[in-house]
Amino acid sequence: METSKPKVTVIGTGNMGGAFTEALSKVEAIDLCIYDSYKPCAEKIAQSHKSITVLSSMEEAKGSHIVIIAVKPQVLPSIYSQLADLKPDFFISIAAGVTLEKLRANLKADKVVRFMPNIAAKIGYAVTAVAYSPAVDEAERKEAMEVAKSVGSAFELEENLFSAFIGISGSGIAYMFELMHQMAMGGVREGIPYPKSLSIVADTMLSAANLQKETGKNAVELETMVCSAKGTTIEGVKALTDGGFGAAVINAVSAAANKSSELEKKA
Incomplete structure (x- = not known):
């Protein structure tokens, strides 16, 4: 039956x-x-x-x-x-x-x-x-x-972490697009046309995400693997640090999370 x-x-x-x-x-x-x-x-x-x-x-x-x-x-x-x-x-x-x-x-x-x-x-x-x-x-x-x-x-x-989730994922996906755009513009500055530069950046983000998921290594380990002594990558990472990149990202997550909490109270 x-x-x-x-x-x-x-x-x-x-x-x-x-x-x-x-x-x-x-x-x-x-x-x-x-x-x-x-x-x-x-x-x-x-x-x-x-x-x-x-x-x-x-x-x-x-x-x-x-x-x-x-x-x-x-x-x-x-x-x-x-x-x-x-x-x-x-x-x-x-x-x-x-x-x-x-x-x-x-x-x-x-x-x-x-x-x-x-x-x-x-x-x-x-x-x-x-x-x-x-x-x-x-x-x-x-x-x-x-x-x-x-x-x-x-x-x-836990539901009380949903605002934090919005900060890193719901809204966080937009930060990824912003990073993609700015990196692509950097490529333009160095001579690569924007469409091709953006495609390269998008594939680079995919390769980074897949590498982290496949290896299970944390982001610091993987970043350190790419940074050779006196090499190109450490110079780029230093420029990000000097520009306040880390603080800006953390503050963006907190700003979105706080706004989410405010809106939830009004819903």
């Missing part, structure tokens, strides 16, 4: 909701449904995926094992009551800045998981922070992590 697949519903199919929908559409073990108040948005995603069911109303999401809330945080207050009526086994929220405490109270649910992915979810390379309300059991935590990892890598964190 064939058993029915667990129903997973994504509410909201914008950038993040769309990214999770695309990733989950590849999971054959679930019955994937999507709902968006602007139906053409949901229908566009479903066109290329026969496995996706587009719901005509949020009420049709009742009976879901998991409901993934992927709407903008400012939209949530207007739909909390509808979401609360769905009563899934547990909720996953991608709404930025909305705490587990607030979600539990407004969804009238004990089992809520909070995700904080960065923008690379669209290409399957997101880094996502994951936190759970106390009632979420081990099996559900494992399922939630599988959902998070469908769009990249995922890290379990």
